Amino acid sequence: MHELSIVLSIVDIAEQQVALNDAQSVEEIELEIGQLAGVEWDALDFAWEAATKHTVLEKSSRKLTIIDGKARCLECGQGFSAPTLFTECPSCGSFFSDLLSGKELRVKSLTLI
Numbered sequence: 001m002h003e004l005s006i007v008l009s010i011v012d013i014a015e016q017q018v019a020l021n022d023a024q025s026v027e028e029i030e031l032e033i034g035q036l037a038g039v040e041w042d043a044l045d046f047a048w049e050a051a052t053k054h055t056v057l058e059k060s061s062r063k064l065t066i067i068d069g070k071a072r073c074l075e076c077g078q079g080f081s082a083p084t085l086f087t088e089c090p091s092c093g094s095f096f097s098d099l100l101s102g103k104e105l106r107v108k109s110l111t112l113i
């Protein structure tokens with residue numbers, strides 16, 4: 001499951017930061033995940049529950065910022081919001097576009113205790 005490996009790598013990052021900073025655990029973690037990163041939110045919650053048990057993230061509160069997909073048309077240069085990877089340009093109907101945002105998958109901040 002894709003989401004499980006995401007959570008496991010987040011746990012890794014958190015464990016490393018706790019060790020580096022001589023902290024005990026993580027009070028709060030902020031994640032930024034793009035709408036087009038291919039993450040299923042239910043699966044992410046499920047994986048989170050399972051994979052953070054007995055780790056520094058077990059009791060942390062999780063803030064999740066979802067970043068909207070945005071693209072720019074390669075034909076006419078129009079910027080538009082792209083809820084899927086195959087969103088057509090609203091101005092000229094082209095499917096050729098550059099994705100500007102929406103594939104993010106990162107830990108934005110960790111509050112250690």
Ligand SMILES: [Zn+2]
Nearest residue numbers: 073076089092
């Ligand atoms: Zn266009």
